[in-house]
Amino acid sequence: MIRVDGLSYRIGEQHILSDISLDLPRGGISALVGPNGAGKSTLLSLIARLIPIQTGRITVDDLVVGQCASDILARKLAILPQSDDIAPRLTVRELIGFGRFPHHKGRPGVDDRRKVDAAIEAFDLEPLQHRPLDTLSGGQRQRSLIAMAFAQDTDYLLLDEPLNNLDIAASRSLMARLRDLAEVNNRSIVVVLHDLNFACGYADFLVALTAGRIGAMGPPSTVVTSQMVAKVFGTKAPVIRVGDRPLVQV
């Protein structure tokens, strides 16, 4: 479980997050949603120690973020940062190999090679594995980055807007893979999503942030209503139900 307790963050006089306390459950997909500038990415970056915590406390299982050694946390939690121009000359295989770094510290063994092979296979990257990253499409690159995080073999996987710049087919297939990771490989996934409908369609748990505070929290089927959309996003959109999942009409 990721536990956030009394977390505040500000840049200068600007309050980005104000006294956030929440528990993200172990297992399944948790989605962070909210309007632009609500603090979703900041919250994710704080959990992943990409930026230092100012006030409050975050624990991942029994590890205290910011206090435990960075390389220990790297074996517990992986983050896929927002669209990064990560080493364009690396091949897909080399990139995924870096996911094993927290485990082998530069000296890959047989087990590491097997895990890289498994990641390549799980994400259908065999035909691309020797291509440099800058020759791939956005969707393929995103898939390679997630495969790297998969190879890192952590209990928790954090993704910051992985659907950016992806078309609907790539987006759906990516979310389906994340579901797979959660259900088959028993990973806990926390994902920042821009599109509320993707959160409704794929997440088990939803946290809606608005102006640095929690607007709503719980399973999407109970949380997502037109009142909630109005409160959090400030727009009146009807919410209908398809099966047991809510769907926001746009």
Next chain:
Amino acid sequence: MAERRLIPTAGLLLVAAVLYMTLGAGGNWGFVLPFRGAKLVALLLVGVAISTSTVLFQTITRNRILTPSIMGFDALYVLLLTGVVYGFGGQAYLDLPPQVLFLFNVVLLVGASLLLFGTLLGRAQGDLMRLILTGIIFGTLFSSVTGFFQRLIDPNEFAIVQVSSYARFTRIETDLLAIASLLVAGCLIVAWRLRHQLDVLALGPKAAVNLGVDPRRGQLVVLTLIAVLVSVSTALVGPVVFLGLLVVSLAHLVTPSAHHAVILPAAAMISAIVLVAGQTIMERVLSLATPLSVVVDFVGGLVFLGLLLKGLRR
């Protein structure tokens, strides 16, 4: 693959070194071997120092266009040296043993570069254009201030500074060889031990944090190494602006690899080959018609322009 090309590269370096030692020796080995040996060691040290500092700098700034010399590290060294001569006066300066002076300059440069470049890298991370502009402004600023100091000081004292202000491969400060070798060896050991972490740092600060490597700490360690290496090469032969860029670009062509375990030795050997073979040709074939630094800076400058234009078009 790429690492296999290290062996022919090493062979080429050996040939260049043997030619440098023996060509046109004229038989008086008792004089020639120690005389040329010292210069050969100096050339090797300079080559390795420049290539390693360039690879390290390009890793932490994540680009292949900028080098410590383009960012003004050498110019800063000459500025500090001038400042010290101006502050102490030339005679007091000359009375100190050269090794002490050198170490004093090394410490100054490490401090100054951590202060200047440490803050700059923290802020301009990922902003290549800002880094290039800052580097060019730094370089010009440092040499202008140096020029200003040099006008203020006594002509005799100026002579002391002048020796360090221009690149020269024919008159090398060989009395610093022992201490320079120690410093370079120390830096190489540290860099080699960090080689896997450097691979990770090259992915960018966020990816590094994700993989459990502290980017800020890495930057500071690497900046310190760079400052020491630049001090060594500048103290021995003066500032050579484009050598690092030239040899590291060559190394990326010869041994295309994401691993510092390959690129560090490749760049070091190519750099040594360029210096040793270049100096052999200049001394023995062209009989010193042109200084090697002029040729290196000319070719390296063309490579810099090429990379810059290619980078801008992308």
